[in-house]
Amino acid sequence: MHSCCARKIIVWSLCLIFSLSHSILVCGSSPPKHLCRQDQRNALWEFKSEFPLSGMAADEKTQTWRNNSDCCSWDGITCDPKTGNVAELNLWGSSLNGPLRSSSGLFKLQHLQILDLSSNNLAGILPDSIGDLKYLRVLGLSGCNLFGKLPSSLGNLSDLTVLELDGNGFTGELPVSLGNLKQLTKLLVASSKLSGNFHHALLNLTELTAINLVSNQLEGTLPSNMSSLSKLEYFDIGSNLFSGFVPSSLFMIPSLIHLKLERNHFNSLLEIGNISSPSKLQTLSLGGNRLSGPIPGFISKLVELSSLDLSFWDTLRGDVDLSIFLHLKSLTSLDISTLNTRSIVDMSLFSHFESLSILSLSRNTVKFSSTLHLVSPIGSLAVASCNISEFPKFLRTQTSLFYLDISQNQIKGQVPAWLWSLPGLAYVDFSLNSFTGFDGPADVFQRNEIYLLDISSNAFQDPFPLLPKSITFLSASDNQFSGEILKTICELDSLETLVLSNNNFSGSIPRCFEKFNTKLTVLHLQNNRLSGEFPEESVSIGLISLDVGHNQLSGEFPKSLMNCTGLEFLNVEENKFNDTFPFWLRVLPGLQFLVLRSNEFHGPIYSPEGSINFPKLRIFDISKNLFSGALPSDYFSGWSEMSSGVYTPDNKQKRFIGIGFSNYVKSVVLANKGLEMKLLGEEATINKDKEEDQVLSWIAAGIAYVPGVFCGFTIGHILTSYRHDWFKRIFHYFS
Numbered sequence: 001m002h003s004c005c006a007r008k009i010i011v012w013s014l015c016l017i018f019s020l021s022h023s024i025l026v027c028g029s030s031p032p033k034h035l036c037r038q039d040q041r042n043a044l045w046e047f048k049s050e051f052p053l054s055g056m057a058a059d060e061k062t063q064t065w066r067n068n069s070d071c072c073s074w075d076g077i078t079c080d081p082k083t084g085n086v087a088e089l090n091l092w093g094s095s096l097n098g099p100l101r102s103s104s105g106l107f108k109l110q111h112l113q114i115l116d117l118s119s120n121n122l123a124g125i126l127p128d129s130i131g132d133l134k135y136l137r138v139l140g141l142s143g144c145n146l147f148g149k150l151p152s153s154l155g156n157l158s159d160l161t162v163l164e165l166d167g168n169g170f171t172g173e174l175p176v177s178l179g180n181l182k183q184l185t186k187l188l189v190a191s192s193k194l195s196g197n198f199h200h201a202l203l204n205l206t207e208l209t210a211i212n213l214v215s216n217q218l219e220g221t222l223p224s225n226m227s228s229l230s231k232l233e234y235f236d237i238g239s240n241l242f243s244g245f246v247p248s249s250l251f252m253i254p255s256l257i258h259l260k261l262e263r264n265h266f267n268s269l270l271e272i273g274n275i276s277s278p279s280k281l282q283t284l285s286l287g288g289n290r291l292s293g294p295i296p297g298f299i300s301k302l303v304e305l306s307s308l309d310l311s312f313w314d315t316l317r318g319d320v321d322l323s324i325f326l327h328l329k330s331l332t333s334l335d336i337s338t339l340n341t342r343s344i345v346d347m348s349l350f351s352h353f354e355s356l357s358i359l360s361l362s363r364n365t366v367k368f369s370s371t372l373h374l375v376s377p378i379g380s381l382a383v384a385s386c387n388i389s390e391f392p393k394f395l396r397t398q399t400s401l402f403y404l405d406i407s408q409n410q411i412k413g414q415v416p417a418w419l420w421s422l423p424g425l426a427y428v429d430f431s432l433n434s435f436t437g438f439d440g441p442a443d444v445f446q447r448n449e450i451y452l453l454d455i456s457s458n459a460f461q462d463p464f465p466l467l468p469k470s471i472t473f474l475s476a477s478d479n480q481f482s483g484e485i486l487k488t489i490c491e492l493d494s495l496e497t498l499v500l501s502n503n504n505f506s507g508s509i510p511r512c513f514e515k516f517n518t519k520l521t522v523l524h525l526q527n528n529r530l531s532g533e534f535p536e537e538s539v540s541i542g543l544i545s546l547d548v549g550h551n552q553l554s555g556e557f558p559k560s561l562m563n564c565t566g567l568e569f570l571n572v573e574e575n576k577f578n579d580t581f582p583f584w585l586r587v588l589p590g591l592q593f594l595v596l597r598s599n600e601f602h603g604p605i606y607s608p609e610g611s612i613n614f615p616k617l618r619i620f621d622i623s624k625n626l627f628s629g630a631l632p633s634d635y636f637s638g639w640s641e642m643s644s645g646v647y648t649p650d651n652k653q654k655r656f657i658g659i660g661f662s663n664y665v666k667s668v669v670l671a672n673k674g675l676e677m678k679l680l681g682e683e684a685t686i687n688k689d690k691e692e693d694q695v696l697s698w699i700a701a702g703i704a705y706v707p708g709v710f711c712g713f714t715i716g717h718i719l720t721s722y723r724h725d726w727f728k729r730i731f732h733y734f735s
């Protein structure tokens with residue numbers, strides 16, 4: 001989102017610059033005619049030569065540059081029509097590969113006013129020399145893989161209006177010198193690793209209209225008087241570590257439209273008496289903080305609000321005056337999940353909202369009357385853990401519904417057939433209820449475009465439903481399905497996650513998972529009664545997590561696992577595999593869990609030819625097999641992760657790795673020196689909120705700067721790779 005806006009800003013500023021400097025020049029007209037200056041051309045040529053050209057990528061603008069032509073006509077260059085100086089260099093997404101050197105030709109382009117090198121791989125630091133480009137008005141370096149500290153010389157760019165550095169790996173504090181940039185209107189440094197406080201120097205930047213520091217590691221309190229930022233429209237510091245008061249002065253900034261403070265450690269919000277002028281606030285996100293006590297009534301005065309997130313506000317089992325929301329007629333998105341209130345949320349409260357589309361009420365007690373009718377078309381409804389015992393009938397007319405999370409309730413019986421007549425339904429989570437089956441014929445929803453279906457932990461019985469081809473995530477674990485795994489699973493097109501564990505499936509493993517190639521990353525079939533071999537054709541090379549433990553599989557261990565270079569988790573415990581130790585697994589660089597326990601593996605686990613070396617391995621269990629031979633004392637010397645000490649939830653790097661499957665790992669039984677212990681999945685050790693932050697920052701870092709990509713590809717990817725109940729937040733985050 002930010003990139004898109006920033007691009008508009010860049011284009012717009014460009015127009016402005018030219019219309020000011022040359023009032024007859026119409027923006028968008030043909031390039032100026034006179035030649036660029038030789039020193040400028042040489043500097044550009046030098047800059048170009050600093051990056052190796054692959055000659056492959058069609059987007060390498062510098063490849064079209066020709067030394068014998070006017071550099072003002074080169075792709076990505078705009079010259080000042082009067083002086084012939086290069087005024088703009090725009091090499092956005094041009095496949096530049098390599099660090100910016102401090103002696104780069106770039107810094108000889110002393111007259112640059114606009115520099116945009118976003119979406120290139122400039123892996124390295126941002127040199128101090130950036131401060132030499134003293135006429136810069138717009139600097140765009142988003143998604144460039146830059147790291148290290150932000151140079152304080154940025155504070156020399158006194159004409160700077162837009163500083164856009166989202167999605168890099170910058171560390172350290174925001175330089176205090178930024179307080180000198182009196183013209184700055186946009187300060188965008190989202191998704192890095194910045195630490196330190198929100199410095200008071202920033203309060204000097206009175207022209208600022210947008211501050212985006214989301215997804216960093218900033219901490220401390222906000223200044224109590226922020227009213228000097230009197231032109232601020234957009235303020236996003238979500239997913240940081242800020243604490244203390246939310247300053248009431250923020251709410252007094254009359255221009256403010258979007259205020260996003262979610263997922264910090266803020267612990268109090270003062271009741272704000274009379275808001276001086278009518279508030280323009282459209283977005284208020286306070287969710288995932290440590291706010292507690294009554295929900296302040298002044299929220300009802302923010303009548304322009306379109307998106308309100310109060311999730312995880314701890315009312316300490318108090319009452320919530322839900323009528324305050326009735327004043328917010330423009331709401332499109334409301335998240336009041338997890339309020340810890342004894343009030344019952346009666347859905348009829350939302351009957352008269354006209355544009356409400358995203359509604360999250362999870363972990364409150366929710367009441368639906370049988371005659372409930374909502375005027376507005378709901379797209380996303382989350383009512384997980386709401387003490388619901390009957391399938392909500394009002395959904396029958398909600399033809400815009402695409403996301404439904406009704407997990408962790410007490411619904412019994414069959415999933416109604418009419419649900420599948422909602423044409424847009426794509427993500428459904430029925431997990432942790434007492435459903436027994438699907439009403440209607442076996443193919444009742446086979447023609448829907450469902451991407452995510454979670455029916456785990458219910459009482460579903462045969463027949464197993466016929467699945468839509470579109471499914472990417474399927475979890476049907478912990479039910480009572482039996483018989484062979486339907487071969488129709490092989491006809492799906494896009495399967496990424498398949499979890500059928502803890503049922504009563506028998507017969508052999510379908511010989512088709514190979515076809516899903518790199519897509520299928522999670523395959524969990526543990527604790528069924530599957531037998532026969534594990535065929536090579538059942539291995540898809542994209543696997544990250546494979547669990548077939550507690551079955552009756554026999555024969556050799558499938559060697560094609562060798563090709564699954566992303567494999568992190570491999571559990572085949574309690575089967576009858578009869579093979580030698582799979583030394584060949586050492587080619588898997590990321591393997592963290594290897595459990596072969598209780599099989600018929602035999603022979604040595606030591607090979608004198610080459611030491612086996614599992615650098616990332618954290619859990620290794622080969623007990624209850626028939627292994628024999630010597631075990632040299634230095635056997636584990638190359639297993640650096642194993643010897644690096646204790647796994648702690650604070651170690652973000654390690655925590656991050658586990659996310660891909662933390663939702664499905666139920667438990668692994670491990671034997672240590674003859675003692676068995678049950679290790680719960682990572683869920684047990686990880687603070688959910690924190691983990692979520694990590695994912696959000698990763699997501700932001702990965703896609704915020706690739707405009708257009710998000711909608712097409714990433715939603716599906718996020719959904720299937722990560723806990724789908726984050727979906728709404730993510731959706732919210734980018735909407």
Ligand SMILES: *[C@@H]1O[C@H](CO)[C@@H](O)[C@H](O)[C@H]1NC(C)=O
Binds near residue numbers: 045067
């Ligand atoms: C480009 O042209 C200039 C003079 O026109 C020359 O000095 C320079 O060496 C040329 N560069 C290359 C790489 O050919």
Ligand SMILES: *[C@@H]1O[C@H](CO)[C@@H](O)[C@H](O)[C@H]1NC(C)=O
Binds near residue numbers: 153155177
């Ligand atoms: C630019 O910034 C650096 C560091 O902040 C400072 O040492 C230097 O004097 C500044 N240069 C100019 C020309 O202001």
Ligand SMILES: *[C@@H]1O[C@H](CO)[C@@H](O)[C@H](O)[C@H]1NC(C)=O
Binds near residue numbers: 179200201202
């Ligand atoms: C803010 O600006 C004023 C005057 O423009 C200056 O005196 C003060 O030092 C600045 N504060 C910071 C923290 O940069």
Ligand SMILES: *[C@@H]1O[C@H](CO)[C@@H](O)[C@H](O)[C@H]1NC(C)=O
Binds near residue numbers: 225226227228
């Ligand atoms: C807040 O700061 C502004 C100047 O930035 C000043 O005019 C105002 O009096 C201050 N308000 C309070 C309550 O200190």
Ligand SMILES: *[C@@H]1O[C@H](CO)[C@@H](O)[C@H](O)[C@H]1NC(C)=O
Binds near residue numbers: 273274
């Ligand atoms: C708020 O404004 C109303 C009238 O608009 C007034 O009656 C009330 O006293 C004000 N409250 C405070 C705390 O200023």
Ligand SMILES: *[C@@H]1O[C@H](CO)[C@@H](O)[C@H](O)[C@H]1NC(C)=O
Binds near residue numbers: 387
């Ligand atoms: C949950 O619902 C049942 C009826 O379905 C009701 O008896 C019970 O009191 C409800 N629990 C809470 C906490 O509201």
Ligand SMILES: *[C@@H]1O[C@H](CO)[C@@H](O)[C@H](O)[C@H]1NC(C)=O
Binds near residue numbers: 480482504506
């Ligand atoms: C599992 O299925 C078999 C038949 O395939 C049946 O005999 C057995 O009772 C089932 N077990 C459970 C727990 O349902």
Ligand SMILES: *[C@@H]1O[C@H](CO)[C@@H](O)[C@H](O)[C@H]1NC(C)=O
Binds near residue numbers: 559563
């Ligand atoms: C691994 O992949 C290569 C290339 O796709 C294939 O030739 C080879 O047979 C595979 N190895 C195993 C053990 O399946």
Ligand SMILES: *[C@@H]1O[C@H](CO)[C@@H](O)[C@H](O)[C@H]1NC(C)=O
Binds near residue numbers: 600
């Ligand atoms: C394992 O397989 C070999 C040969 O295929 C066989 O001789 C041996 O008895 C098997 N081991 C067990 C424990 O079944």
